[in-house]
Amino acid sequence: MAKVQKVEKIWLDGEMIPWDQANVHILTHTLHYGMGVFEGIRCYECDDGRSAIFRLPEHVNRLYDSAHILLMDIPFAKDKIMNACQEIFRVNQLKSGYLRPIAFIGDGEMGLFATSNPIRVGIIAWPWGTYLGEEGVKNGIRAKVSSYTRHHVNIAMTKSKAVSNYQNSILAKREAVLAGYDETIMLDPEGYVSEASGENIFFTKNGTVFTPPTTSALQGITRDTILTLFGEHKLKVVERNISRDELYVADEIFLCGTAAEITPVRELDNRQIGTGKPGPITQKVQEQFFKIVKGSLPQYQEWLTYL
Ligand SMILES: Cc1ncc(COP(=O)(O)O)c(C=O)c1O
DSSP, X not given: OOOOOOOSEEEETTEEEEGGGOOOOTTOHHXXXXXXXXXXEEEEEOTTSOEEEETHHHHHHHHHHHHHHTTOOOSSOHHHHHHHHHHHHHHTTOSSEEEEEEEEEOSSOOSSOOOSSOEEEEEEEEOOOOXXXXXXXXXXXXXXXXXXXXXXXXXXOTTSOBGGGHHHHHHHHHHHHHTTOSEEEEEXXXXXXXXXXXXXXXXXXXXXXXXXXXSSSOOOHHHHHXXXXXXXXXXXXXEOOOOHHHHHTOSEEEEEETTTEEEEEEEETTEXXXXXXXXHHHHHHHHHHHHHHTTOOGGGGGGEEEO
């Protein structure tokens, strides 16, 4: 579905190396036990022809926070990682694309208490279109509430974008897609709405915007962007626990994340949402978001790192 398009170079442990040489040993600790952290970042080609990475410092900060939470010490200064994130687009002559920094535990010791293995870092960039499809971004997707529960805060570290947190996401996503839906919405251990498999969630009712707290969900940077925009538009935004049936009677629902950008939900659990088409609040925020990432709104330049 989303096969990665090969590019020339990958950054691995401080060096730009050819794509085919960016391999790891089978005893790589993260591969066995799932302790690692990563980021998903987008770079857009702007309206003036330049390219800009969206909210790069925030993503790199989250990568370091994620690692700190997991007691992983990334052996590079943040600046070096920030520079490598830009350089990977330049060396591969990519004007836009998806950026994946990952920090993982290398090989050496095995077993759970392995403390001497190196912490390794890879940075990969490749061209990537819409995550939930052009059609989904334009006309909305069909979603299903998952039979899998989203994380409990003392089981998974929800403020860490940890690779292990995604087994839960993948199971939920597969369940929904195999049942004929596009995406899944997950409930937290208490039964309240948490997030989608790789996106945060918003809904609107009578002009007010609602979003769940990020207790069991990832604290999304796109979510933060949208909260900022709504704040500036003086729209009333309420962050509180949300039940699944509140979503059924919402006027509009949309999902947001770096990969999915802003994607409307037109149907949930076989119930039409609102008019069944992207509503005015969703359309407006979507329009503004795409203008911002493409550099055409001067007041949001600080969110862009030009290559
Ligand atoms: C589980 C999950 N929730 C939410 C998000 C949205 O986060 P962001 O907007 O920072 O990409 C992501 C994407 O990284 C995710 O994987």
